[in-house]
Amino acid sequence: MLKADLHTHTKGDPFDDLQYTPKDLIKLAAKQKFEVLSFTWHNKICDPKPLQSFAKKYGILLIPGIEATISGKHTLLYNITNKEMKKVKTHDDLYDLKDHVVIGAAHPFFILPQCLGRKVFEHPKLFDFMETSHLYFKHFNLNKKAYSTAKKFNIPVVANSDVHYLSMFGKDYTMIDAGKNKDDILDAIKSGKRINPITKPYSLKNFTKSVVTFAPAGVKFLLTKRRMEKKGFSSLYT
Numbered sequence: 001m002l003k004a005d006l007h008t009h010t011k012g013d014p015f016d017d018l019q020y021t022p023k024d025l026i027k028l029a030a031k032q033k034f035e036v037l038s039f040t041w042h043n044k045i046c047d048p049k050p051l052q053s054f055a056k057k058y059g060i061l062l063i064p065g066i067e068a069t070i071s072g073k074h075t076l077l078y079n080i081t082n083k084e085m086k087k088v089k090t091h092d093d094l095y096d097l098k099d100h101v102v103i104g105a106a107h108p109f110f111i112l113p114q115c116l117g118r119k120v121f122e123h124p125k126l127f128d129f130m131e132t133s134h135l136y137f138k139h140f141n142l143n144k145k146a147y148s149t150a151k152k153f154n155i156p157v158v159a160n161s162d163v164h165y166l167s168m169f170g171k172d173y174t175m176i177d178a179g180k181n182k183d184d185i186l187d188a189i190k191s192g193k194r195i196n197p198i199t200k201p202y203s204l205k206n207f208t209k210s211v212v213t214f215a216p217a218g219v220k221f222l223l224t225k226r227r228m229e230k231k232g233f234s235s236l237y238t
Contacts, residue, residue, distance in 0.1 A: 001175045001196070002185065004036035005029065006063065007076060007106065007131065007160030008169075015042035020166055022051055030058035032170045036185060038065035038078060045082055061180055067106060070094075073116045076104035076131065079186055091123050098126070102186045104158060107133035109145040120149060128190050129158045132199050134172045137207040143199075156189065159197035172199040 010022045022039055029037055037060055039046035048055075048062035055062050065078040071090050080101045087093060094103055103126060108116040110133045120127060130150040132143040150157045159172040177194035178184040188194040201207075 001177050002035045002061075002180060003033055003173055004038075004176050004185070005034060005161050005163070005169070005173050006036070006038040006065065006078070006104075006158060007040050007067065008037060008163045009041060009067075010039055010046075012039075012044075012046060013041040014044050016164060018164060022046065023054060024166070025163070025169070026051070026055050026058050026060050028166060028169055029060055034173070035059060035180060036061050036063060036176065038063040040065040040067040040076055042067050043069055045080070045085065061182070061185075063182055063185060069114065071119075072114065073119055074106040074114045075116070076102075076106045078102040078104075079182070091119075091126060094126060102128045102189050104129045104131050105146075106131050107135075107146075107162065108149070109133075109142045110135065111142065124153055127153065127155060129156045129192070129195075132157060132159045132172065132197060134160075134162055134168065134199070135202070135207070137201045140207070141201065154192070156192035156195040157197045158189065158195060159199040171202075172197075174198065 008025060009016050009018060010020060010025050011018045012022065026037065039048070043066065045064060045066045048064050051062060063078055065076060066080065066085065068075050068077055068085065068088065070088060075091070078101065080097065084097060094101070105116050105120050105127045108120050108130060130146040132146055136143055147157055158174050160174065161169050161172050163169045175196040175198060176185055176188050178188035
């Protein structure tokens with residue numbers, strides 16, 4: 001079983017002003033016995049090739065991915081190229097890529113405008129997995145709908161950190177029963193039979209702290225989306 005986090009952000013992400021680098025996260029992941037990471041920057045594919053030799057020294061396999069804003073909604077994509085990404089304007093455009101691209105609903109039912117929400121039900125055959133949100137505690141858990149939707153669609157649930165601060169990393173992750181290579185891991189996710197999400201709730205104190213921390217990001221998204229829409233970019237902004 002491989003310990004994996006397939007939704008992370010680092011310095012270099014065009015949307016978030018983060019201070020820790022991909023190498024910093026690789027070293028932290030190795031300390032916590034992770035074996036698989038994906039740097040899913042907002043609307044920009046982080047090419048793993050320059051980092052592969054460094055990651056290999058720490059026992060980490062890097063999976064290419066992106067958190068794309070499609071029709072204003074965050075969607076996780078793995079094994080997609082920049083050339084393919086440029087052609088994606090709506091979720092309908094993703095169907096032709098399903099043979100090799102893994103498509104995930106990023107924290108779909110969290111209460112932010114960039115979350116897919118009910119839009120996932122417009123595409124019951126599109127998504128390969130539902131993702132849990134790290135942001136919950138005992139008395140506030142919007143992930144229940146992600147689990148019930150995954151069951152309805154007969155797809156797995158994947159837990160990730162969506163890390164924006166190193167202190168967030170390690171609480172949520174997924175154990176994947178697969179060979180330690182990109183194709184086996186993505187096939188395991190698509191099959192949905194060898195996936196075990198591991199997640200635990202925040203304490204009320206840490207939940208409140210995280211909400212306060214993430215509030216500026218939500219405001220930034222709304223302002224950026226509005227600005228880009230005025231320029232004519234209604235589906236995907238970079």
